[in-house]
Amino acid sequence: MSAADAIAVAGVTKVFGSGNGQVAAVDDITVSIRKNEFFTLLGPSGCGKTTLLRLIAGFEFPTSGAIWLDGADVSDTPPFRRPINTVFQNYALFPHMTVEENIGFGLKMLNRPKAEIAERVAAMLKLVRMEALAGRRTNQISGGQQQRVALARALAPAPKVLLLDEPLSALDYKLRKEMQIELKRLQAETGITFIFVTHDQEEALTMSDRIAVMAAGRILQVGSPREVYDAPADRFVAGFIGESNLLPGTVERVSGGLASVTLSVGGRIEAVAPDGFSGGGPATVVLRPEHARLMPAAGAPEGAIAGTLATAVYFGTDTHYHVRLADGSDFTVREQNRPSVEARFHAGDAVAAVVEPRAARLLRERP
Amino acid sequence: MARPFDVRRQRGFTVVAAFCFALLYLPIVVLVTYAFNAGESIANWEGVSLRWFVAAAGNAQVIDASIRSLQIATAAALIATTAATLAALATTRTAPYRGQAATFAALNLPLMVPEIVTAVALLIVFARIKMATGYTGLGYLIAAHTAFCIPFAYLPIRARLDGMDLNLERAAADLYATPVRAFRHVTLPLLWPGILAGFMLAFVISLDDVVITEFVKSGGQETLPTYMLGQLRRVITPEMNAISTAFLALSIVVVTVFFLVSRKRD
Ligand SMILES: Nc1ncnc2c1ncn2[C@@H]1O[C@H](COP(=O)(O)OP(=O)(O)OP(=O)(O)O)[C@@H](O)[C@H]1O
Ligand SMILES: [Mg+2]
Numbered sequence: 001m002s003a004a005d006a007i008a009v010a011g012v013t014k015v016f017g018s019g020n021g022q023v024a025a026v027d028d029i030t031v032s033i034r035k036n037e038f039f040t041l042l043g044p045s046g047c048g049k050t051t052l053l054r055l056i057a058g059f060e061f062p063t064s065g066a067i068w069l070d071g072a073d074v075s076d077t078p079p080f081r082r083p084i085n086t087v088f089q090n091y092a093l094f095p096h097m098t099v100e101e102n103i104g105f106g107l108k109m110l111n112r113p114k115a116e117i118a119e120r121v122a123a124m125l126k127l128v129r130m131e132a133l134a135g136r137r138t139n140q141i142s143g144g145q146q147q148r149v150a151l152a153r154a155l156a157p158a159p160k161v162l163l164l165d166e167p168l169s170a171l172d173y174k175l176r177k178e179m180q181i182e183l184k185r186l187q188a189e190t191g192i193t194f195i196f197v198t199h200d201q202e203e204a205l206t207m208s209d210r211i212a213v214m215a216a217g218r219i220l221q222v223g224s225p226r227e228v229y230d231a232p233a234d235r236f237v238a239g240f241i242g243e244s245n246l247l248p249g250t251v252e253r254v255s256g257g258l259a260s261v262t263l264s265v266g267g268r269i270e271a272v273a274p275d276g277f278s279g280g281g282p283a284t285v286v287l288r289p290e291h292a293r294l295m296p297a298a299g300a301p302e303g304a305i306a307g308t309l310a311t312a313v314y315f316g317t318d319t320h321y322h323v324r325l326a327d328g329s330d331f332t333v334r335e336q337n338r339p340s341v342e343a344r345f346h347a348g349d350a351v352a353a354v355v356e357p358r359a360a361r362l363l364r365e366r367p
Numbered sequence: 368m369a370r371p372f373d374v375r376r377q378r379g380f381t382v383v384a385a386f387c388f389a390l391l392y393l394p395i396v397v398l399v400t401y402a403f404n405a406g407e408s409i410a411n412w413e414g415v416s417l418r419w420f421v422a423a424a425g426n427a428q429v430i431d432a433s434i435r436s437l438q439i440a441t442a443a444a445l446i447a448t449t450a451a452t453l454a455a456l457a458t459t460r461t462a463p464y465r466g467q468a469a470t471f472a473a474l475n476l477p478l479m480v481p482e483i484v485t486a487v488a489l490l491i492v493f494a495r496i497k498m499a500t501g502y503t504g505l506g507y508l509i510a511a512h513t514a515f516c517i518p519f520a521y522l523p524i525r526a527r528l529d530g531m532d533l534n535l536e537r538a539a540a541d542l543y544a545t546p547v548r549a550f551r552h553v554t555l556p557l558l559w560p561g562i563l564a565g566f567m568l569a570f571v572i573s574l575d576d577v578v579i580t581e582f583v584k585s586g587g588q589e590t591l592p593t594y595m596l597g598q599l600r601r602v603i604t605p606e607m608n609a610i611s612t613a614f615l616a617l618s619i620v621v622v623t624v625f626f627l628v629s630r631k632r633d
Contacts, residue, residue, distance in 0.1 A: 079540040086541045092534035106542035
């Protein structure tokens with residue numbers, strides 16, 4: 001691991017159960033998380049996000065592989081000796097203590113002097129804007145407030161790494177948006193490394209420095225939000241982050257990093273090829289719905305993707321057009337709505353989609 | 368429109384319910400009433416008086432038996448609750464292990480074994496120990512009471528632990544609490560109402576026992592229930608009613624105190 005890494009997960013596997021019932025909840029994962037980074041684990045339910053987090057926290061121990069913290073192997077260190085704190089999915093606030101006592105608990109267990117604890121607790125209460133409720137029991141405050149107390153409790157001992165397991169999933173939409181901004185602010189102010197778990201791709205894109213996309217116990221791609229969105233490593237990532245159209249076709253030729261692909265539904269696309277890609281043959285092109293435009297089939301340029309408009313769904317900021325292609329598959333185009341302009345197309349219209357230059361990407365197929 | 372099923376609307380429900388309540392509480396009401404009888408009889412009412420309470424309080428045998436009962440109940444409930452707490456922790460706070468179901472069954476089986484069987488078994492075993500050691504103190508009764516109190520103490524503690532989020536103990540460990548300190552600062556305070564309930568239950572069960580006590584006790588070791596049983600075979604005066612009433616009052620106080628304490632804790 002390099003000196004800039006806060007956490008290094010080296011070839012970690014965690015197997016639950018025995019015999020035929022064995023599941024590798026985490027399957028040979030290797031990943032490094034940099035200091036001061038807002039790092040997000042994103043993946044569908046059951047893909048092993050919580051398990052990976054619990055391995056880092058020390059509630060579970062790897063079946064094989066090692067976990068490094070700040071240059072030291074902590075694979076066998078119990079949780080109470082790791083300078084890592086967790087914000088639990090259900091907050092796990094101590095119900096028999098007040099807000100203040102909850103926040104001060106970590107420092108008390110570290111045997112810090114009373115005066116220091118009081119000072120630090122006051123600072124934390126201010127940070128999460130909970131000064132007014134310091135003396136309340138934790139079952140007498142709202143969900144959003146509990147979330148903030150859980151955050152303050154985990155931040156109070158100034159850990160090297162903060163683990164957050166879907167901390168916002170129980171909140172309503174508006175509060176969730178507010179807390180997202182608040183979390184970003186806290187991370188910037190404290191400079192602590194955040195490892196954040198979510199299965200909400202929008203949340204991951206807006207908050208993270210880097211995202212690791214997980215599926216079935218493995219990490220499929222690690223990269224900045226732009227990288228995983230614009231250049232998904234494979235079919236799964238393309239489908240999981242944002243909406244995308246997957247179009248099968250045949251690569252005719254590759255030049256200057258651009259592949260010319262004849263689509264099996266008709267039409268031709270210039271797709272950005274992955275680094276080092278050469279050769280032809282069958283391939284899949286991925287295209288984001290907002291990177292195409294609809295026009296009437298009559299007068300469409302050569303190579304446009306032709307079809308029949310099945311439905312147009314109004315979404316407020318934009319309209320989603322679902323186009324039925326020649327082979328019966330669905331192709332989505334998303335266009336931004338303008339004031340006082342009615343939908344341009346209606347169900348049953350013969351339409352064609354034109355793709356913006358350098359917007360389509362060729363997927364690297366995994367064996 | 369058809370009304371949803373409501374057992375209270377079934378024909379005869381009220382009659383059956385009233386009959387059950389009457390059967391349960393009427394004898395107790397009669398018993399308590401006659402504790403205040405001025406006369407010698409438990410059947411003829413002759414006016415209100417506290418004479419039988421005074422008589423019971425001045426009866427050396429009653430006092431002696433009461434003190435013994437309280438000693439046994441306190442000791443047995445304390446030991447049983449401690450053991451039950453440890454057992455509950457061992458059956459809920461460890462990774463699943465082979466024989467966990469068997470442990471659970473073994474802990475609860477005493478609830479199903481007929482008391483008379485336990486009594487005879489203990490009588491035989493203790494008789495041998497008495498012969499071998501010559502010891503005839505209260506230890507036998509305390510041990511016997513502890514044994515049958517454990518499952519009663521175990522149930523509420525176990526229920527409390529089952530309802531307790533495991534993440535709370537993880538959170539404590541996450542916040543630098545060693546296992547011992549996590550237990551002291553998080554598990555124990557949250558478990559406290561369960562432990563208290565277990566203790567109260569064990570205490571009342573022990574206080575009330577006749578069958579096992581009757582078999583196990585050595586000479587001169589009357590507890591309040593066995594003393595009362597002995598008296599009932601001879602003359603019956605309202606003094607028995609007075610003792611029973613005091614007993615009932617004590618139980619009510621114990622349960623009420625527990626209720627108030629546990630409600631304040633939550
Ligand atoms: N203690 C355990 N014993 C057995 N299997 C487990 C255990 N913990 C997790 N698993 C299994 O490991 C897999 C990954 O679980 P994990 O909780 O890490 O998923 P997750 O990505 O956090 O899902 P979610 O988004 O639903 O929280 C699941 O198939 C789960 O059933
Ligand atoms: Mg999870």
